[in-house]
Amino acid sequence: xxxxxxxxxxxxxxxxxxxxxxxxxxxxxxxxxxxxxxxxxxxxxxxxxxxxxxxxxxxxxxxxxxxxxxxxxxxxxxxxxxxxxxxxxxxxxxxxxxxxxxxxxxxxxxxxxxxxxxxxxxxxxxxxxxxxxxxxxxxxxxxxxxxxxxxxxx
Numbered sequence: 531x532x533x534x535x536x537x538x539x540x541x542x543x544x545x546x547x548x549x550x551x552x553x554x555x556x557x558x559x560x561x562x563x564x565x566x567x568x569x570x571x572x573x574x575x576x577x578x579x580x581x582x583x584x585x586x587x588x589x590x591x592x593x594x595x596x597x598x599x600x601x602x603x604x605x606x607x608x609x610x611x612x613x614x615x616x617x618x619x620x621x622x623x624x625x626x627x628x629x630x631x632x633x634x635x636x637x638x639x640x641x642x643x644x645x646x647x648x649x650x651x652x653x654x655x656x657x658x659x660x661x662x663x664x665x666x667x668x669x670x671x672x673x674x675x676x677x678x679x680x681x682x683x684x
Contacts, residue, residue, distance in 0.1 A: 551586045553614040559637055560616060577662045581669050587638040594631055644676035652681045 562570055574580040590611075597607065615630060640646050649670060653663040663680060670677045 549610070549614075551583045552590055552611070555583065555586055555637060556614050556616075556633075559633075559640075577666045580666065584641060584673065584675070587634045587641065591631060591634045591638070594634065598628060598631075642674045642676075647676065649675060649677045650679055650681055651677060652683055655682050655684065 558570070558572060561567075574583060611630065615633060651663045651666055653659040667677050667680070
């Protein structure tokens with residue numbers, strides 16, 4: 531029974547939507563914490579991908595809260611997520627789920643802090659591009675994300 535529960539958790543962890551984006555965000559956080567840069571520029575994918583990327587911290591906070599409630603069944607998923615955060619998986623303990631929550635909360639707060647994060651939308655002067663940029667800015671505004679300028683690239 532234990533083997534089966536672990537196998538299900540490992541399989542589910544590999545199929546959770548947003549895991550790739552989550553890992554990308556944690557790598558960005560690690561770079562900004564360990565390196566001494568004045569500015570970090572992160573060039574994102576088109577609108578839909580960027581919105582999904584930015585929704586990951588909040589989504590994973592909700593997922594982690596639920597996993598904490600049922601942590602006896604999720605050993606494999608915890609290992610995957612902990613590895614992406616650089617936590618020690620040799621001494622893996624499901625209680626590390628609680629350690630991840632503040633990290634995600636900090637990332638969420640940093641994305642919304644205009645002193646730390648600013649998004650510059652870049653588009654071309656065509657209807658569809660301008661429409662997508664407007665949609666992106668509306669979603670940023672809904673999430674309290676600073677978007678002070680748009681660059682129209684020719």
